[in-house]
Amino acid sequence: MKIIPTASVALAVLLSCTASICHADSTKALKIKINPEEFNASRADIEAVCRSAGDQLLKQMQGVPALTVQVSRSSQGPIALFKRGEKGEFQVKLSTEKTFWAQYAYQFSHEICHVLCGYENDFRGNLWFEESLCETASLYCLRAMSRVWRTTPPYGNWRSYAPALLDYADTIQKGREDYVEILRIGLPDYYQRHAAHLCKNPTDRKKNGAIALVLLTLFERNPEQWNSIRWLNSSPSPQGETFGEYLTKWHRAVPQQHTVFIDNIASLFGISLPATSKITE
Secondary structure (H helix, E strand, O other), X not given: OOOOOOHHHHHHHHXXXXXXXXXXXXXXXXXXXXXXXXXXXXXXXXXXXXHHHHHHHHOOOOOOOOEEEEEEEOOOOOEEOOOOOOOOOEEEEEOOOOOOHHHHHHHHHHHHHHHHOOOOOOOOOXXXXXXXXXXXXXXXXXXXXXXXHHHOOOOHHHHHHHHHHHHHHHHHHHOOOHHHHHHHHXXXXXXXXXXXXXXXXXXXXXXXXXXXXXXXXHHHHXXXXXXXXXXXXXXXXOOOOOHHHHHHHHHHHOOHHHHHHHHHHHHHOOOOOOOOOOOOO
């Protein structure tokens, strides 16, 4: 017997299906091309790890346009290059090798976060915050992967590697000694104390890594808010832009469902954002 749903049920089903499709499209949006030279590891294995890492963020996003990331090895540290490939590919370099899968995941998560943030080669005064977000992504993805790999790893025989992913994240977290200072004086005071240094040294992992531990709790409680980072660099940052202005710009750019979350992030740093009105259709 054919059952014809009521209008309200039909709408609910449509919305549910649409949301599912959006999530599916976002996880499938990422195409990864591996240049295995000097990694001393299988191209397929490297891609499997990078894809698993990227999926932890992408499955929380909707409507991400197709993007291709070319991954190659670096001897000078992981980086997402501003220069694109011949076909517009994002170029990511990782400084790991062999089968150190946790390190691949840690580095790729950080760099794909830059890509999803729409990283730009402009004023660097607030880059420390993007670096903190990307460090948060690294820890978030490692911890999420450790749960996923317990039951559905890329390969069945990798199931036993799941605890190593969590151990790697834990080791990194324990090394962020500045986190103790944040706990002692609070993030607003910590930020004010180190703002000038962060502005000049945006990749100081000791400091933005400690800030990431505060942000990690927020994102693990609200994983769907990873979608908000896609509007972080919605427009270029002008010279001298303050952190408050940077957050305000982000707050104004994101869809309505992310505005409260951005307010909460600003509050963590002791910053109150001006009220903004969203145009709804």
